[in-house]
Structures are given as structure tokens and as C-alpha cells.
Amino acid sequence: MATERVVDGRSMRPRGRAEKHRAATPLELFFDLCFVVAVAQAGSQLAHALAGGQLRHGILGYLVVFFGIWWAWMNFTWFASAYDTDDVPYRIATFVQIAGALILAAGVPRAFADGDYRITVTGYVVMRVALVGQWLRAAASNDGAHRTVALRYAAGVALVQVYWVLWMLDIPGQAKLATFVVGMVAELAVPVFAERPAATAWHPGHIAERYGCFTLIVLGESVSAATIAVQSAVDEHEALGQLWPIAAGGLLICFSAWWIYFARSVEGHLSGNRQAFVWGYGHYLVFLSAAAIGAGLEVAVEHAVGKAHVAAHTATLAVTVPAAVYLFTVWALHSRHTKRGAALWVLPVSAVVVLFSPTVLVAGVVCAASVAVGLLIHRLQGEDVRR
Known part of the structure; x- marks a missing residue:
């Protein structure tokens, strides 16, 4: 397990890539265990759709839902590798992301059954907004290129969440898949845009x-x-x-x-x-x-x-x-x-x-x-x- 780290209460400095004995923390493992609830829901709904002969519907629904699960998990993981301070604000922000994952999981059956992604997207946005707060905190604790990268991440992630809210509320059913791909590409483009000035200090x-x-x-x-x-x-x-x-x-x-x-x-x-x-x-x-x-x-x-x-x-x-x-x-x-x-x-x-x-x-x-x-x-x- 990770050794205890002492921080100054305000700093969210980049952690070194050469840091010794760096390991997953109990909070990260707890995050994974809670997050897998969404994975279990997606797998269960995929099995139900396939067993019912709804192959196309089940596979497309699984790919869409799993993208949200994977992308939110991956963004948390890479941010934690660079900026995990394990202090009270960081832990609370992580708990908010866990709550978002559980909301997402609760909406998976409805997304598969009726194509209603409102609960799923709400949970996803909760997770992503919490991450925006983390990036803003990192920006406030740093200067130079690290500050610029953090602000770019915060702005990019926040902007894409506005898109998802509009997608959830206003996009007609027949255009859902095409417009989802647009949002997916936008999500994937955020790290490319954000890390142009410098790379985050992942381990x-x-x-x-x-x-x-x-x-x-x-x-x-x-x-x-x-x-x-x-x-x-x-x-x-x-x-x-x-x-x-x-x-x-x-x-x-x-x-x-x-x-x-x-x-x-x-x-x-x-x-x-x-x-x-x-x-x-x-x-x-x-x-x-x-x-x-x-x-x-x-x-x-x-x-x-x-x-x-x-x-x-x-x-x-x-x-x-x-x-x-x-x-x-x-x-x-x-x-x-x-x-x-x-x-x-x-x-x-x-x-x-x-x-x-x-x-x-x-x-x-x-x-x-x-x-x-x-x-x-x-x-x-x-x-x-x-x-």
C-alpha cells in the first residue's frame, strides 16, 4: 500500500515520475470497487439483450455506456497519478466522483431498455464536474506550464459537459448515435489540447x-x-x-x-x-x-x-x-x-x-x-x- 504523504494543506503540486515506492492508495482501490458496479450493470444488460436476440441494440448500448465508464475512470486515474495529495478536499472530490459512478450505474438499465440516457449522463456529468474542480485546484497551486495545462483541462472538460447536457435533453432519438460520436471525439480531444504546453507528471x-x-x-x-x-x-x-x-x-x-x-x-x-x-x-x-x-x-x-x-x-x-x-x-x-x-x-x-x-x-x-x-x-x- 502507499505510504502516508504529508501536504501543506493548499498545495497540489505535480508528483515526480521517479518517486520511490509509489503504489495504489486505499482510496483508489475503493474507487475501483465502487466503479465496477457500473461495469456489472453494463455487462448484465448486455447479457440480457444478447439472450433476447437483440444483438445490434445490445452491442451498441454496451459500447456507448462502457465508453462513459472507461473514460471517467481513466481520467481520474491519470489525474491521481499526477496530483494525488490524499488530503481532505481531494478525498471529498473523489467521493463525489464515486457518487456519480453509482448514479451512472443506476441509469444503465433504462439506457438499454428505452434509450433513455438521462440518469446515466447525469451521473457522468457529476463525475466530470468533480474532476473540473480538481483541475482548478491544481491550477491554483501551480504556475507556468503546469498551471496552463490544468486550466486547459478544466475548460475542456467543462465545455464537453455542456455538450452532454444538451445531448441528454434536446437530441432526438434518431440522431443520438451520430451526436454521441461527436461528443466522444470531443472528450478524446481534451487531453490532446490540454497537454500541448507540457505533459502531466504521471508515474x-x-x-x-x-x-x-x-x-x-x-x-x-x-x-x-x-x-x-x-x-x-x-x-x-x-x-x-x-x-x-x-x-x-x-x-x-x-x-x-x-x-x-x-x-x-x-x-x-x-x-x-x-x-x-x-x-x-x-x-x-x-x-x-x-x-x-x-x-x-x-x-x-x-x-x-x-x-x-x-x-x-x-x-x-x-x-x-x-x-x-x-x-x-x-x-x-x-x-x-x-x-x-x-x-x-x-x-x-x-x-x-x-x-x-x-x-x-x-x-x-x-x-x-x-x-x-x-x-x-x-x-x-x-x-x-x-x-
Whole structure:
């Protein structure tokens, strides 16, 4: 855990990139645990839509809602890496952002069911307005380029929130998706605009740990969702023969997903803004697919007991598609920077095989085999087989 820091009560100075023993704080971990409630709601609604045969509606709704979840989480994480003072005002602002995440989560079912994003957007705006306050505090505590960057962030984030309020109130249903893309691009443009004068002082080790912690929590939520689905099916149908291959395959996928992500530290790759931002933005697909694996397992379970209105192949794809996306994305962000020789190609090949796997159990076996092959190659290369 992080060591206690003493601050002067008013200062929100940039923290050093070379700071020793920098680790995620209890407040950050609490933030993640509360934030995953929104992830769970998005995954649950995705599973419900897919099981009901509403593939396009479910996937689009999931992509839209998950963008808000991911972007708010990521902005908090990078700000904390640069300016976490862990004093009373900082903690209160973080609690406000947690409250916003819970409001967002409460609105997810309505967003999926009726396309009504008012509650979801309200929660998102609450989180973002709290972050604006944090950036203004950073601006007041600094001068020069750091002050300019903080003011640019505050202005950019605030302006985009005005857009979201108008989008929530005045945009007709048929234009929702196109105008959402406009707002999404505006959100993504804020860091590009804000960091032109200088880069914020994020910490490579802290960022790598924060992303790893959230990946871990999202994978845990997928296991939880699948477990609840299996329990419900067993209680109602006692269909153990149909369920055990799905449960076994799902566990193998989740266990392998953990092993693959944490096989090697990526901290050394995060040497500059360009590498770190590509890595950080790419985690949208990591988090998205990790949560969708749990939703897919729910669909597979519901199909096995005759409750899903989709074909068997579609139910299997609900698991294999996000699993393949996860494997390929983790390879693109992590493995290709830390492996060499034949080990470099294990994950992309496995992703293709998983994508075309006929059952969830086969997909799980392929994922486990990819871990085993990777360990064997590392042993032959004379490396630590644990990594």
C-alpha cells in the first residue's frame, strides 16, 4: 500500500515520475470497487439483450455506456497519478466522483431498455464536474506550464459537459448515435489540447498498477456474473450436464486471462507520453472485453437451459468474440513488448483459434493451452517459467 504523504494543506503540486515506492492508495482501490458496479450493470444488460436476440441494440448500448465508464475512470486515474495529495478536499472530490459512478450505474438499465440516457449522463456529468474542480485546484497551486495545462483541462472538460447536457435533453432519438460520436471525439480531444504546453507528471509504475488492479476487478466481476448465472440455472433446471462444460470453459478463460495479463510487467514500456497514452487508451478494449466475457457466459448458460432466444453458435460467439478480443489486445499492448521469438506469436494465434472455437469448453482449453505453451517456450529460452 502507499505510504502516508504529508501536504501543506493548499498545495497540489505535480508528483515526480521517479518517486520511490509509489503504489495504489486505499482510496483508489475503493474507487475501483465502487466503479465496477457500473461495469456489472453494463455487462448484465448486455447479457440480457444478447439472450433476447437483440444483438445490434445490445452491442451498441454496451459500447456507448462502457465508453462513459472507461473514460471517467481513466481520467481520474491519470489525474491521481499526477496530483494525488490524499488530503481532505481531494478525498471529498473523489467521493463525489464515486457518487456519480453509482448514479451512472443506476441509469444503465433504462439506457438499454428505452434509450433513455438521462440518469446515466447525469451521473457522468457529476463525475466530470468533480474532476473540473480538481483541475482548478491544481491550477491554483501551480504556475507556468503546469498551471496552463490544468486550466486547459478544466475548460475542456467543462465545455464537453455542456455538450452532454444538451445531448441528454434536446437530441432526438434518431440522431443520438451520430451526436454521441461527436461528443466522444470531443472528450478524446481534451487531453490532446490540454497537454500541448507540457505533459502531466504521471508515474509509470503507479499507472501500470492501477490498470492492473482494474483489470483484476473486472475479471473478478466476470467470474461472479458467470457463477450467479450457473447457480440460477441449477436452482431452476438442475441442468448440470449442460452447464458444467460452460462453467469449466469459462473458468479456464478467466484464469488464463489473469495469467496472460500479469505474466510480465509493462512498466518499462511506459517510458513516454506516446507509448503510455496508446497503452492507456487501448485498455478500453481490454476492460470492455473482460467484462463482456462474463456477459457472454451468462448468455451461454441461458441458452443451455433453453432461456435464450439465440442459436447455439451465437451463444458461443458471445463468449469467444470477447475472449479473442481480450487475447489480441493484451498481446498488442503487453506481450509484443516483453516477449521474443516464438513466444511473441502465441497469443495472436490463440486469439484466432478461440474466435472459431465450436464451444465454450474448447475456447477455455485453447486459452489454457496458450498459457502452457508460453511457459514451455520461456523454459526453453531459459527464462523464469512463472513469468
